[in-house]
Amino acid sequence: MNLALKDINYHRFKFFSSVAGVSQLLMVVLAIGGIIRGVIYDSAIIITETGADLWVVEKGTLGPFAELSRMPEDYYHAIEVIPGVVEASPLVMAWEHVVRPPRPTPLMKFMYRNAVLGTKTMVEPGWMDVPMEQRFVVIGSKPGRIGGPPRIIAGRGIEADNYEIVADAKAGFQLGERVRLGYHDYTVVGLTNNMVGLTADPVIYTTLKEAQQILFRPDPDLLRDRRRRFQQQFAQAATIAPRLADGLAYQASTVAEDTHFINAIAVKLEPGTSPDAVAQEIGRWKRLEVYTAPQQVNLQLMGSNRLILLQLSLFRVVLVLIAGIIIGLIIYTFTLDKVKEIAVLKLLGTPGRRIYGMIFQQAILMGVLGTLLGGALELAIEPFFPRRVEATYGDIGQMLVAMTVVAVLASVLAVRRAMKVDAQSVLGT
Amino acid sequence: MEYVVQAEKLVKTYGEGHNRVEVLKGLDLAVRPGELFAIMGPSGSGKTTLLNILGLVIEPTEGRLRLGGEDIYNGKRRDLQRLRRERIGFIFQFANLIPFLTARENVLLPLELIGVRGRQAVQKGMELLDYLEVADRAEHLPEQLSGGERQRVAIARALANEPRVILADEPTASLDSERGLSVMRLLRKLSSERGTAILVVTHDTRMIGEVDRVIRLIDGQVVDEVTESTAPSEQPVIQH
Ligand SMILES: Nc1ncnc2c1ncn2[C@@H]1O[C@H](COP(=O)(O)OP(=O)(O)O)[C@@H](O)[C@H]1O
Ligand SMILES: [Mg+2]
Numbered sequence: 001m002n003l004a005l006k007d008i009n010y011h012r013f014k015f016f017s018s019v020a021g022v023s024q025l026l027m028v029v030l031a032i033g034g035i036i037r038g039v040i041y042d043s044a045i046i047i048t049e050t051g052a053d054l055w056v057v058e059k060g061t062l063g064p065f066a067e068l069s070r071m072p073e074d075y076y077h078a079i080e081v082i083p084g085v086v087e088a089s090p091l092v093m094a095w096e097h098v099v100r101p102p103r104p105t106p107l108m109k110f111m112y113r114n115a116v117l118g119t120k121t122m123v124e125p126g127w128m129d130v131p132m133e134q135r136f137v138v139i140g141s142k143p144g145r146i147g148g149p150p151r152i153i154a155g156r157g158i159e160a161d162n163y164e165i166v167a168d169a170k171a172g173f174q175l176g177e178r179v180r181l182g183y184h185d186y187t188v189v190g191l192t193n194n195m196v197g198l199t200a201d202p203v204i205y206t207t208l209k210e211a212q213q214i215l216f217r218p219d220p221d222l223l224r225d226r227r228r229r230f231q232q233q234f235a236q237a238a239t240i241a242p243r244l245a246d247g248l249a250y251q252a253s254t255v256a257e258d259t260h261f262i263n264a265i266a267v268k269l270e271p272g273t274s275p276d277a278v279a280q281e282i283g284r285w286k287r288l289e290v291y292t293a294p295q296q297v298n299l300q301l302m303g304s305n306r307l308i309l310l311q312l313s314l315f316r317v318v319l320v321l322i323a324g325i326i327i328g329l330i331i332y333t334f335t336l337d338k339v340k341e342i343a344v345l346k347l348l349g350t351p352g353r354r355i356y357g358m359i360f361q362q363a364i365l366m367g368v369l370g371t372l373l374g375g376a377l378e379l380a381i382e383p384f385f386p387r388r389v390e391a392t393y394g395d396i397g398q399m400l401v402a403m404t405v406v407a408v409l410a411s412v413l414a415v416r417r418a419m420k421v422d423a424q425s426v427l428g429t
Numbered sequence: 430m431e432y433v434v435q436a437e438k439l440v441k442t443y444g445e446g447h448n449r450v451e452v453l454k455g456l457d458l459a460v461r462p463g464e465l466f467a468i469m470g471p472s473g474s475g476k477t478t479l480l481n482i483l484g485l486v487i488e489p490t491e492g493r494l495r496l497g498g499e500d501i502y503n504g505k506r507r508d509l510q511r512l513r514r515e516r517i518g519f520i521f522q523f524a525n526l527i528p529f530l531t532a533r534e535n536v537l538l539p540l541e542l543i544g545v546r547g548r549q550a551v552q553k554g555m556e557l558l559d560y561l562e563v564a565d566r567a568e569h570l571p572e573q574l575s576g577g578e579r580q581r582v583a584i585a586r587a588l589a590n591e592p593r594v595i596l597a598d599e600p601t602a603s604l605d606s607e608r609g610l611s612v613m614r615l616l617r618k619l620s621s622e623r624g625t626a627i628l629v630v631t632h633d634t635r636m637i638g639e640v641d642r643v644i645r646l647i648d649g650q651v652v653d654e655v656t657e658s659t660a661p662s663e664q665p666v667i668q669h
Binding site: 001003006007009010011340341344345346347348349350351352423424426427428 | 596
């Protein structure tokens with residue numbers, strides 16, 4: 001006869017309401033774990049989905065996301081011919097905003113109001129206004145090369161320069177929707193899922209050429225003005241050599257208008273090729289910096305999101321400890337309520353291990369049920385978070401192990417109390 | 430001569446120095462199978478202390494204690510817990526049933542503790558509940574039973590390990606006189622039918638007529654009184 005289960009069955013409400021409380025706490029612990037994984041995935045996903053072995057950026061920069069990196073487009077040709085390189089894909093990747101009135105879901109509205117309310121004492125007027133611009137990461141690549149949209153969940157990819165984009169579903173775009181980017185309207189032809197930059201800004205994919213236009217093309221008024229200035233500069237020369245001057249002015253203005261830049265080159269190597277050797281080879285070029293894929297992720301994760309990661313991890317540990325303390329206190333009060341029965345059990349000659357086993361079993365059961373229920377709750381609420389939150393079954397398994405240990409430690413206090421219970425106290429009139 | 434319990438020159442002192450209290454002062458006592466004893470005495474006379482010593486819950490400061498012929502404190506380290514669960518039955522003022530176990534499970538617990546399980550245990554448990562006329566309450570929790578029923582279940586529990594001695598601490602104090610008397614008659618029946626020696630600590634003078642012998646504890650010593658009721662022992666067994 002299992003005393004722990006019999007007791008739980010008798011004190012059903014007390015036990016299961018405590019389990020429910022513990023599970024909600026563990027749901028939060030697991031959710032923070034999920035938020036941490038979300039930050040990690042967001043920091044890495046562009047790099048991991050591109051599948052490049054090496055990332056080539058402008059010399060002396062941490063680019064393309066951690067720092068501005070810019071180089072001429074044709075650099076990739078030279079890299080492509082290095083032995084061991086399968087593919088060198090020139091990429092444009094940069095932040096760009098889209099003027100688009102927000103169309104929040106009711107949940108988003110609630111979260112916004114909640115945030116406004118919660119920060120009332122922290123902000124000054126205007127700080128919490130809803131911005132009319134949405135920020136995106138625009139990625140342009142040559143169709144058919146690495147760096148384009150991975151895993152399209154709806155619609156199709158992009159085959160040619162046709163003012164088409166593939167956007168992330170998180171941004172709230174619909175297929176067929178038209179979006180103003182730079183000086184043109186683009187049509188959404190495909191949707192991806194979870195493709196965001198390290199700051200969780202959704203990605204917009206397009207072709208290399210169109211991305212260059214969106215990101216690097218100056219304002220038309222500015223261009224006109226620039227062209228006029230060039231012509232003035234060359235006006236003097238025009239009196240001496242009119243034909244040469246016209247040509248020079250034209251040349252100069254095209255240089256000024258040039259958009260043939262890229263931010264990074266994604267390099268795929270032949271299997272078995274040493275990334276370090278190729279990196280060294282590329283590094284001989286004076287104007288280039290080379291990172292392996294893990295280094296590139298490292299720059300984004302630890303370079304940009306380090307402190308938030310440390311903060312969340314610390315918070316998670318504190319919560320685990322608190323969960324342990326709470327389980328301990330619950331089990332301790334359960335034990336206090338049972339002091340009389342424990343004394344009777346001792347008097348009847350019940351071996352100590354049976355009595356203390358009952359306490360441990362209840363604590364462990366509380367930890368295990370709390371974790372399972374908390375895990376189920378966490379998985380249920382995940383989709384409602386504004387940013388990616390992803391706890392795994394592995395996390396829940398890990399939590400089961402941790403909570404079992406915590407429960408055992410937490411019941412030490414209760415067991416010590418039970419040990420002090422004296423059989424003598426039962427007889428006494 | 431065979432005794433179930435035999436105590437010689439029991440001394441029990443509590444505390445030390447100025448706080449030292451000598452509660453039992455060389456107490457002698459011998460109990461035969463089937464005897465029903467009442468232990469009486471004024472408050473503070475050491476009744477509980479004596480019961481705790483006989484029940485192997487606390488150790489005497491001095492003296493010898495034999496249980497079924499076995500010398501308990503002869504220097505060898507004994508597992509008192511085990512001796513308790515194997516040899517002694519306890520009955521309390523309040524039934525002290527385990528509240529989260531049914532009547533049946535309360536009786537099965539001491540059986541399980543001595544390794545009797547399964548069908549054999551269930552059968553034995555039901556027999557006992559039947560013997561105490563509470564078989565129809567087997568699946569009830571203690572809180573669903575009346576005071577008298579609870580005490581009967583508690584008695585069934587005390588009988589489960591077939592002890593040769595049952596120690597009862599004010600078993601009738603929480604019951605009205607009619608129910609108290611019926612519990613006392615039940616104990617009487619047990620001792621004569623099963624040959625179990627029963628020691629009852631009681632304040633209730635009405636119970637005197639129901640027992641074989643009354644021991645009075647005065648000043649840490651036993652004053653023996655034989656009652657009018659027929660005692661199975663032919664002569665007093667208390668040595669002064
Ligand atoms: N654990 C203890 N420590 C100190 N003194 C005790 C303890 N238990 C009992 N006593 C003292 O021993 C005396 C006898 O107590 P007890 O055996 O409970 O008597 P009774 O049950 O007859 O009232 C009392 O004076 C009581 O204060
Ligand atoms: Mg007392």
